[in-house]
Amino acid sequence: MRPPATPRERSAPEPAPEGTAAPVTPDDAAAERTAGAPAPGASEASSPGHDPVTDRSDLPPAPPAGRGPRAARPAVPLLAALALWLYAVRHTDVSRLDDFGLVTALHPAFWAGLAVLTAGFWRTVRDPLRPGGWAAAYVFGLLVMERATQALLYPTPLYAWAWKHDGVVDHLLTAGGLQSADQVGDMAVYDQWPGFFAAQAALVRLLGVESAAMYMAWWPLVSSLLLVLPLLLIYRTFTEDRRLIWTGVWLFCVANWVGQDYFSPQSVAFALHLGVLAVVLRRYGRPGGGRGRHGQAVWTVVLSVLVVTIVVSHQLTPGMLVVSLLALCLVRRHRAWVPAATTVVIFLAWCLTAALPFLSAALPDMIRSVGDVGGNVATGYGATPTGTGAVATSWAARLLSGTVLLLAAAGVWRQRVLRHRAMPLLLIAAAPLPMLAASGYGSEMLFRVLLFMLPGVAFFAAAALLPEVRTLAAGARPDAPAAAPAPASRRGVIGAGGPLLVLLATTLAFVPSYSGKDRINYFPPAEVALVQRLFDEAPEGSTVVAANRNYPLAYASYGTVGHYWFLEDDRRHVDAIVRDPAATLAADMAGVERPGRAYFLLTQGQFANSEMNGQLTKAQLNRIRESVADSPRFRLVAENGAGVVYALRREDEDGPAGGTAEADAAEADAAGAETGGAR
Amino acid sequence: MTPQDLVVRMLPPFSGWLALAALALPGGSPLRGAAVAVFLAAGPGAALTGVCGPALRARPARGPVESRDPGFARRSDLLERLMLAVLLSVGAVVIVATVLIATHTFSAQRVLLALTLLTTLAACCPRLRASPPAPRTSTTRKGSAP
Incomplete structure (x- = not known):
């Protein structure tokens, strides 16, 4: 049987897969209920040889919750x-x-x-x-x-990106308003999508804590819990089978390793994105019962609130939402132009006003990347897993995603009834794919596309682990063709053991995929204390030079302190730094004007990031550190087990003052031990 | 309106005023955190869902093609209301905070006060009802068979 090709065909009652009777429409189902649906026991008995039940329609309603040990x-x-x-x-x-x-x-x-x-x-x-x-x-x-x-x-909280967002919240609280690129440079992009940060700024003050770092370690749990409700609602639009619903949610949770659940705008925007899809799937489209546009205006107002929240918070999510809503319009019974048009209008309105400065600057690059799929999915320098651990955990993540995608393909292929019933979910799963051709999104587009595909993918992957869904009518028909009963032993292994093993493997694979790079993402309290000490000392107008941006508080005081991460510079310049570290870095840092100072910071987070992502090796970074330490042009500001901070001497400053440096280092050690990393 | 309805209706604004009162507690105190977090997570959304509820429910929801469990749709509606309460609350917090920060009038107390007033207003408003669907007129022409 071929899938329906034209919109008209799609709008027709669902064709029955071979070997099954025609599915019932809601009205038919109602009539069937009125006439007396088959008793649960009879339905179960209709399964050949008491095979595992096949659909929610085969499951007897759960009896009232019993009491007692059972x-x-x-x-x-x-x-x-x-x-x-x-x-x-x-x-x-x-x-x-x-x-x-x-x-x-x-x-x-x-x-x-x-x-x-x-x-x-x-x-x-x-x-x-x-x-x-x-x-x-x-x-x-x-x-x-x-x-x-x-x-x-x-x-301490994980992820340099989470620390960066803490810095943005801190900056909003200090500035008290939004700033332009003239004032904060590249970081102005956050002032053009300020929704999440403004809300967090309010939360920090209302909770009465010093900064978002006090609670952001718990954000992955909070944001993941936020996804469960919309996900459940989406799945419940297509099936009553609670095995399918909950196994889909489970697989979504274990396959969602890409790490967008941390303290970030996208973590909230993704939940809102799912909420919008849930509402559109349930309340829009062409109804079987002739709902027309009755009551649609109020729903559109509700949707608008959610869409506005997404649009003012995150750049990519509105784009993903638009393609998903447009994809839904391909199915006649879910065709609803109002949500898609509403989202496009709100998105454009924001882009052409508040976000215009960023977009006008970034437009040439964005246009260049359109159609360059190879370039958009390329990871680039500094993102190549290096070393046994990094390679192994990267492969675990790839295998996990690959397994879930293959399971989904198997589910789509095998579950013919479900494929027709849940066609909108299939479209939602495929909708983000064209975005690979639209932009690289800082080498992250592949991961983002995977994330936005996951709700649909997880549903069909779950379907692959469960018995075939049949129509209610097919299950009730006494003459329904029975599938050839498999031998009991084979049925036992494949029917229960196989899916359990797959579920177990994917669940366990989540841990290396999600936490396998914690050596990069974790900053011990001593590292936090060291960087904090630098920023406590740095006067306005200073510049911090570091190997990369993988250290805590990297964006603290970004309105007044600049940064230079030399591994992001041209490769020839990186080679020059490796050849003659102290002299090259001193030349790079010499341009800082008074009262600012130039600092050189090297911490264990930078070491881990550089080593495990194929940039400089530990030996090369140690050589840089030793070269700077031996150079009379640098003065030791602080040092502890997690790293070092040097300041470039001004020309009018005296020579090395070892005693002072040692005292500073000891002080930093003590600070690290005392503060325990709390800011 | 029964006393129970009144309590349910007034619970979100009450939690807002409670959160405002909790600001008197020292910063970082668990009670203050709980009062603020509970209100911000569900208060405004619950009030807005409540005021729009009848109008929203006027449009029937789509469910699975086949249905055996009569309570399934009811539980889905309940889940939907819960989801909307949370997501609309998140939306309200984000939008109010963004407006205040964009107009350089930001302060956390103003955000909370604005949300509490919004919640109180929504709780006191009469319920929004959708206009009844237009009755279907017969298209049988005069003289034709019914």
């Missing part, structure tokens, strides 16, 4: 998993991370807990007698184990 049985693996996780968290030492990040540092109990949780989930979600609340509890447990572990293990 009803609470699903709690056993859940509590066991959480207990193992807690034990692991208490017995994991993150002070000496290697190139495998958290993977090798985690206590074995963590892995055992994750395996128990997955097995418990799979058993519970497939049991028709268990109420759906247990599946929700397991997904909550998964999110806690996935997204709260780092917050509990590390004393």
Whole structure:
């Protein structure tokens, strides 16, 4: 059978796949209910040889929650998993991370807990007698184990990008308003999409904390929980089968390793994006029951609030939303131009007013990258995993994404009924792909496209792990052709064991994919204290020179302190620095005018980032450090186990003052120990 | 309106005024954090969803093609209301904070006060109702068979 090709065909009642009866329309289903739907027992009996039930229609409604030990049985693996996780968290030492990040540092109990949780989930979600609340509890447990572990293990927030966003919030609070490129240079882009940062600025003050760094370690858990509601609603638009719904949510959680859940505008914008899609799928389009435009205006107002929030917060998400909404218009029954038009109008209005300065400057580059798919998906210098750990964890991530994509393809191919019913989800999954041809988005477009595809992909991947969906009518028909019963042993392995193994493998693969590069992303308290000391000392107009931007507080005081990250410079200049570090760096730093000073900062986060991403090796960076230390043109400002800070001497300054430098270094060490990294 | 309805309706503005009062507590205190976080996460959205509820519900929701569970649609609607309460709250916080910061009138207290007033206003407003759908007129022409 071929899929419907023309819009008219698509609007026709769903064709029945071979071997099944025609699916029923909602009206038919209602009539069927009135006439008396087949009893659950009869439906189950219709499954040949009591095969695993095939659809929600085959699942008897869950009885009222029973009481007693049997009803609470699903709690056993859940509590066991959480207990193992807690034990692991208490017995994991993150002070000496290697190139495998958290993977090798985690206590074995963590892995055992994750395996128990997955097995418990799979058993519970497939049991028709268990109420759906247990599946929700397991997904909550998964999110806690996935997204709260780092917050509990590390004393400081992860990710240089999260620290950067903390810097932006701090700057907004200091400036009290939005600033232009004349005042803050490239960082003005954040003032042109200020929504997330303005809200965080308010939150920081309302909570009465010093900065967003006090709570941003928990943001991955918060933002991931925010995704669950819209995701559930989207899936519930296409099926009542709670196994499919919750397994889809589970797979979404474990395949969402790309790390856009950290303290960032996109973490919130993505949840809003899913919320808009959920509303459009449920409340717009051409209804079977002739809803017309009745009540649509109020829904459009609600959508507009969500869209405005997305548009003022993030650059890419509105584009992704537009392509998704346009893709939905390809299906006649979900065709709704109003949400797509509303989003386009609001997006354009923002781009042509508040965001115009950035866009007009970036437009030439954006136009150049259109159509250059190869260039857009290329990672570029400084993003090549280097070393056994980095390569292994990168491959784990690729395999995880590849597996989920293959599962989704298998689900689409195998589940013919679902393929027709959930065609809009298929379109939503495919819609972000053209964006690969539109822009490189700082070498990140591939990851972003993967993220936006994931809601649809996870649904069909879950469908691949579950028995084939049949129509209610097909299941009820006494003469329905029965699938040839498989031998019991084979059925047992493939029917339950196979999907469980796949689910287990993907769940465990999440950890190296998500936390495998924690050596790069984690900044110990001593490193935070060292950088804080630099900024405490740096007068206005200073410049900080560092190998790369992978250190905490890199954007602190960005309104008054400049940066130069030499590994982002031309390769020939990097080679010159490697050949003669002190002289080249001194020449680079000499242009800083008084009262500003030029500082050289080298920390362990920069070492990790450079080594593991194929830039300079540890030996090369150590040579740079030694060269600067030996040069009379530099003065040691601070030093501790996490790095060093040097200041370029002014011409009128005296020679080396070892005693002062040593005292400074000791002071920085003490500060690191005292503050514990808190700002 | 029953007393229970009144309590449900007034809960979001109450949580807003409570959050405002909690600002008197020292910075970083868990009580202050909880009061602020709960209101910002759901208060404005719950009030807006409440005021628009009848109008929103006038448009039936699309569900799975086949349905056996009569409670499924009701639970989906409930989930939708919950989602809208949270996402509209996030939207309200972002939009109000952005407007204040763009007009150089930003202060966290103003953000919270504006959201609380908005929530109170929404709670006190009469419920928005969609106009009833136009009755279908018969297209049978005079003289033709019914």
